[in-house]
Amino acid sequence: MATVIKNGTVVTADLTYKADVLVEGGQIIEIGPNLKGDKELDATGCYVMPGGIDPHTHLEMPFMGTYSTDDFESGTRAGLAGGTTMVVDFALPNPGESLLDALKRWDNKSTRANCDYSFHMAVTWWGEQVFNDMEVVVKERGINTFKHFLAYKGALMVNDDELYASFQRCAELGAIPLVHAENGDVVARMQADLLARGVTGPEGHSYSRPPEVEGEAANRAIMIADMAGCPLYIVHVSCEQTHDAIRRAKQAGQRVFGEPLVQYLVLDDSEYQNKDWDYAAGRVMSPPFRNKKHQDSLWAGLQSGTLSVVATDHCSFTVKQKRFGMNDFTKIPNGTGGLEDRMPVLWNAGVNTGRLTKEEFVAATSTNIARILNMYPRKGAVMVGSDADLVIWDPKATKTITAKKQVSRIEYNVFEGYTCTGVPRTVFSRGRIAWHEGDMRAKPGDGDFVAREPNAPVHVANAIWKGITQPKPVARPDIVP
Ligand code: URP
Ligand code: ZN
Numbered sequence: 001m002a003t004v005i006k007n008g009t010v011v012t013a014d015l016t017y018k019a020d021v022l023v024e025g026g027q028i029i030e031i032g033p034n035l036k037g038d039k040e041l042d043a044t045g046c047y048v049m050p051g052g053i054d055p056h057t058h059l060e061m062p063f064m065g066t067y068s069t070d071d072f073e074s075g076t077r078a079g080l081a082g083g084t085t086m087v088v089d090f091a092l093p094n095p096g097e098s099l100l101d102a103l104k105r106w107d108n109k110s111t112r113a114n115c116d117y118s119f120h121m122a123v124t125w126w127g128e129q130v131f132n133d134m135e136v137v138v139k140e141r142g143i144n145t146f147k148h149f150l151a152y153k154g155a156l157m158v159n160d161d162e163l164y165a166s167f168q169r170c171a172e173l174g175a176i177p178l179v180h181a182e183n184g185d186v187v188a189r190m191q192a193d194l195l196a197r198g199v200t201g202p203e204g205h206s207y208s209r210p211p212e213v214e215g216e217a218a219n220r221a222i223m224i225a226d227m228a229g230c231p232l233y234i235v236h237v238s239c240e241q242t243h244d245a246i247r248r249a250k251q252a253g254q255r256v257f258g259e260p261l262v263q264y265l266v267l268d269d270s271e272y273q274n275k276d277w278d279y280a281a282g283r284v285m286s287p288p289f290r291n292k293k294h295q296d297s298l299w300a301g302l303q304s305g306t307l308s309v310v311a312t313d314h315c316s317f318t319v320k321q322k323r324f325g326m327n328d329f330t331k332i333p334n335g336t337g338g339l340e341d342r343m344p345v346l347w348n349a350g351v352n353t354g355r356l357t358k359e360e361f362v363a364a365t366s367t368n369i370a371r372i373l374n375m376y377p378r379k380g381a382v383m384v385g386s387d388a389d390l391v392i393w394d395p396k397a398t399k400t401i402t403a404k405k406q407v408s409r410i411e412y413n414v415f416e417g418y419t420c421t422g423v424p425r426t427v428f429s430r431g432r433i434a435w436h437e438g439d440m441r442a443k444p445g446d447g448d449f450v451a452r453e454p455n456a457p458v459h460v461a462n463a464i465w466k467g468i469t470q471p472k473p474v475a476r477p478d479i480v481p
């Protein structure tokens with residue numbers, strides 16, 4: 001059965017034009033004037049855009065002694081209610097665990113996804129097994145991105161030796177490494193100092209992770225990527241220091257991508273000074289929110305193209321879970337929600353203010369990441385043959401965000417009371433109406449895994465290797481021959 005979206009204005013990353021869109025068998029089969037279908041949906045006054053892709057979620061993530069509360073079922077529903085039709089989550093191996101065993105756990109968690117999804121594979125330790133598994137992950141499992149945490153000392157953090165080895169392996173496999181850029185050693189020291197001085201509340205979280213710890217780690221990762229000869233994607237860019245490092249690397253010809261979060265674009269560090277402990281703890285995430293100067297830098301990055309993608313890092317914890325850190329901010333589970341709010345908040349704060357064009361909005365929420373992750377134009381496009389992951393966007397409709405009405409399972413929302421003009425009216429997931437004017441029609445299990453071939457841009461390694469052989473990736477960097 002063919003469905004036609006009539007009388008809308010198609011908005012893509014590079015073009016806006018009036019056209020009907022015909023959808024059948026999960027794909028877009030025709031775009032043009034006066035199309036007919038078995039079923040019609042009127043989009044007069046609305047934009048027809050690629051569904052959002054959130055490349056940074058942690059659904060049912062084991063972290064800091066608990067699990068994030070939104071899982072693949074509630075998280076993907078929250079996404080759909082906000083115009084997001086695909087998420088990319090992080091599969092996290094335990095210390096010493098094979099990457100493939102970790103993936104099995106993520107396969108099991110994701111069976112109840114309501115929209116399409118993919119995984120980034122995390123490298124949380126290093127050894128021969130990881131070296132070998134990486135090839136299987138890329139060639140047999142369709143995952144072309146590997147995440148590295150430079151923070152969370154004693155848990156997820158990897159050291160520079162491991163980072164360099166993994167980056168080289170990524171270069172060899174055509175995969176893109178991702179980094180969480182914060183200097184975990186310095187953070188641990190600052191946390192200890194603050195606690196010793198009696199700072200135990202959520203404000204200590206932000207004091208212990210200043211922009212410098214992020215900028216240092218971002219610069220280091222960029223230099224290591226340059227030496228390893230691979231591109232680099234820096235997740236949750238929150239500050240000018242990191243943005244500056246990316247800007248310089250790009251100018252020098254390196255392929256470095258930066259991902260600010262929607263939270264960082266509209267919320268600032270004054271949130272941590274709120275006297276209501278639950279309120280402030282609900283905003284604890286890493287890196288923390290920054291001041292207006294950093295926000296301006298992030299907006300400028302999106303405008304100039306030095307920053308590519310707006311994500312959420314959706315990792316939601318209930319009030320009860322946040323209270324694990326009532327007497328010690330280092331024990332507050334790190335993470336906030338945002339999946340349902342990313343598109344309306346970015347439209348309101350970006351497009352309605354003139355900071356972003358409609359086309360730049362589509363690029364930042366969908367098309368750019370589809371390209372980086374090598375799933376364009378199947379995803380992130382309104383083209384014949386693309387998956388019919390579409391959002392009919394009403395630029396005049398308004399919504400005031402409130403936890404009382406949200407799909408996410410937690411009791412609060414970091415954007416509480418924020419009014420957005422510009423919200424989804426209908427959301428299609430592979431041709432099916434998944435959400436329409438508040439009515440959730442998607443079902444658990446509707447979502448499929450999206451495999452992604454390796455296709456990382458080749459990076460010519462740092463000048464020191466020119467003219468001589470670049471070191472080969474090694475399975476055991478701890479053994480120096
Ligand atoms: O605070 C955060 N960002 N929690 C999720 C894990 C991570 O670092 O991305
Ligand atoms: Zn992170």
Ligand code: ZN
Pocket residue numbers: 056057058313315
């Ligand atoms: Zn994250």
